[in-house]
Amino acid sequence: MVGGRKGSLGALPMQRCSSLGTTAPQWVPDSQAPACMKCGSKFSFTKRRHHCRACGKVFCVVCCDLRFKLTHLGGKEGRVCVTCHSALMNRTLRKDQKKVWFADNLLPQSESRSANSSPVHRSVSHTERAELAQAEVSDLRAGDEVNGLSGSSTKPAPPKDLPPILTSTGVKGDYTLEEKRTESSLLEELERGLAEPLVFVLNANLLAVVKIVSYVNRRCWCVMSKGMHAVGQPEVVILLQCLPEEKRFPTDIFNHFIQIYWDAQTAGKLLNHLSHSLVSRGFLGNNEHAGFLYVRPTFQSLEGLPLPVPPFLFGLLMLRAEAPWAKTFPLRLMLRLGAEYRFYPCPLFSVRFREPLFGPVNNSIMRLLVDFRFYRYTLPTVPGLVVDLEARSTCIRIPKTRHPELLKALNKSNERVLALGACFNEQADSHLICVQTADGQYQTQAISIHSQPRRVTGSCFFVFSGALKPSSGYLAKSSIVEDGLMVQVTMETMAELRRSLRDMKDFTVTCGKLHPAERQEYVHIQWQDEEPRFNKGIISPIDGKSMESLTNIKTHQRLEYRANGKLIRWTEVFYLLKDQHPNGLNNHTSHNRLTERLARAFCLALCQSLCLLKEDGMTKLALRVMLDGQKMEFLAGSNGQRLPAPYQDSLNQSLTSVVQSNSQYQGLAVCQMELIFYILEDTS
Numbered sequence: 166m167v168g169g170r171k172g173s174l175g176a177l178p179m180q181r182c183s184s185l186g187t188t189a190p191q192w193v194p195d196s197q198a199p200a201c202m203k204c205g206s207k208f209s210f211t212k213r214r215h216h217c218r219a220c221g222k223v224f225c226v227v228c229c230d231l232r233f234k235l236t237h238l239g240g241k242e243g244r245v246c247v248t249c250h251s252a253l254m255n256r257t258l259r260k261d262q263k264k265v266w267f268a269d270n271l272l273p274q275s276e277s278r279s280a281n282s283s284p285v286h287r288s289v290s291h292t293e294r295a296e297l298a299q300a301e302v303s304d305l306r307a308g309d310e311v312n313g314l315s316g317s318s319t320k321p322a323p324p325k326d327l328p329p330i331l332t333s334t335g336v337k338g339d340y341t342l343e344e345k346r347t348e349s350s351l352l353e354e355l356e357r358g359l360a361e362p363l364v365f366v367l368n369a370n371l372l373a374v375v376k377i378v379s380y381v382n383r384r385c386w387c388v389m390s391k392g393m394h395a396v397g398q399p400e401v402v403i404l405l406q407c408l409p410e411e412k413r414f415p416t417d418i419f420n421h422f423i424q425i426y427w428d429a430q431t432a433g434k435l436l437n438h439l440s441h442s443l444v445s446r447g448f449l450g451n452n453e454h455a456g457f458l459y460v461r462p463t464f465q466s467l468e469g470l471p472l473p474v475p476p477f478l479f480g481l482l483m484l485r486a487e488a489p490w491a492k493t494f495p496l497r498l499m500l501r502l503g504a505e506y507r508f509y510p511c512p513l514f515s516v517r518f519r520e521p522l523f524g525p526v527n528n529s530i531m532r533l534l535v536d537f538r539f540y541r542y543t544l545p546t547v548p549g550l551v552v553d554l555e556a557r558s559t560c561i562r563i564p565k566t567r568h569p570e571l572l573k574a575l576n577k578s579n580e581r582v583l584a585l586g587a588c589f590n591e592q593a594d595s596h597l598i599c600v601q602t603a604d605g606q607y608q609t610q611a612i613s614i615h616s617q618p619r620r621v622t623g624s625c626f627f628v629f630s631g632a633l634k635p636s637s638g639y640l641a642k643s644s645i646v647e648d649g650l651m652v653q654v655t656m657e658t659m660a661e662l663r664r665s666l667r668d669m670k671d672f673t674v675t676c677g678k679l680h681p682a683e684r685q686e687y688v689h690i691q692w693q694d695e696e697p698r699f700n701k702g703i704i705s706p707i708d709g710k711s712m713e714s715l716t717n718i719k720t721h722q723r724l725e726y727r728a729n730g731k732l733i734r735w736t737e738v739f740y741l742l743k744d745q746h747p748n749g750l751n752n753h754t755s756h757n758r759l760t761e762r763l764a765r766a767f768c769l770a771l772c773q774s775l776c777l778l779k780e781d782g783m784t785k786l787a788l789r790v791m792l793d794g795q796k797m798e799f800l801a802g803s804n805g806q807r808l809p810a811p812y813q814d815s816l817n818q819s820l821t822s823v824v825q826s827n828s829q830y831q832g833l834a835v836c837q838m839e840l841i842f843y844i845l846e847d848t849s
Contacts, residue, residue: 186253187236190221198223203246218243219253226533328419331364331372342366348414362471365419369846370395371426373419376471380404385514388418389473395843397719397736398429398436400473403480404514417449435719436478439495449517455485460499463591464614465513475702482515487523493535493543496589496625497648500598504612510589510596527605530646534584544626545574546586549696552624552650553593559643559650560689561627564696568669575666583629590623591697597624599648607647624650631659643676643686652688705839706787707802716740726768731775732847735764741837756836762823763790764840770819771812779844788840797824
């Protein structure tokens, strides 16, 4: 190799630029590459070597994690280093000289004038584009009487002043709007500790409830949403520690609530436990505030807090340096916040202008498992999977109902390495956490429930590596790495482990020497009949029946009907039998089609009565369907009661006709489900 520039490990030899990617390179032997030839990082057990398929040099995963179609590989994509990727991209752009059409069918700058051909897609007006987007989201056939998404096709601008306030007239269910109230007068009301919080109207269907509370000896703004459920989104609660002598409302939170509502309504982007949302710079007065990490409360105290109807999430303010962890491994960030403020597993309040808990991602094991540069892949997580660490025994517990998710992660994994993220272990009394020190290193610590002895410790992830050689003298090795578990096994054991996971069988790995002089340790993989509880606190609008641990699915079709200034929207469906899962039904497609047609019939039957129902406070409704072969029963209700007889009669007639007119539904497997609907103001 000649012509390379000295002093630049990653420099590309000039003589090879013309053949780069077209001919197979000469590979640098591993023995001649003790360190990355780009950044100089030394290779180790966790920092592995990767050859660039374009130049043949050896790099670490950070400097060689891109892909490009190479001619000498038959046009297939190969791993290339960042230097080669840049050279190949520049050469392609110079060679092709192609014009680029933007989504609005315009060429950049003056190129639109000289373009001699038109794009394949026809020009679409703003109205037509909204209708096309509606058709894609709704997936409804032409001729259906369902209108599209409510609201205009552009996001409403955030309010410059305080939103109007909703106040009661003294008559039950009757309210009026107050505008032009000064901020100082409203703050005085909150300072006096009024029993009722202030209710701000963000839009016709979304409210923000605000109160100043004393929570765990901290004076905090408590801002919660009311109206998110109607778009399938859990309500959001923000506990924000007050600043000294603060005289302004945190109105940035109002604007963010509007953004969350808009994303859920128009794009079906829903926030769940350990989800995150991002904000623009300057949020709440600081450029370092990046957004919120959302968590479900578990062991934290909720005393004295005005809370919405479940489900709801607490938003924890995060900083820009912490955002990579929120995107890739949010459990680590949640527990690190808990260690910082000494609340298990994490605080529910947020503090502005604090120092970040993580810095640049350096030598963490997560750099091998997560793409921190482009976020194209991350550590897969199986819902309900938890890790119990006890003295000389570790147990990885997996719900049997999550076998399909585990198979998906197993099929995507490397045959030599199996890594999975774990969920927060509510059965444990402590949890491993990872702390980054001032010099950028990562240390293992533990956080536990206050005043309780540590018996079972949870782990955030586990890694099985097949790198252990049979000649090592060990059956297997286990160790704690950062906030997770590392188990080194032989390839023979790895093959047995994968086979047992595919067959949903329990498996035990014995860790220690072949001829032990001391007690050995064990890593057990166990399949559980039950999975951790979910949907806590959710009840049926019909009769108050608990929906805890019942499978539910959000409906992204956005099925809506409008009449007389109101609209009715179908948001989700619950499956009421414990062993009933939508993917496990005998005829999955027929059940989906039946569910959708029942939802349509329900909406049509009540469409002309939406105003009366809303005036009577029945804005959340449910339809319970019990199907048993030839027999089908219906039950509808709201606010814990059945709907009045006139509505019930109309529904029975409409719903029964759906089943009778479609003989394909007769003989379906036994199932029980409950469909949830909301009545809203039509703002279109």
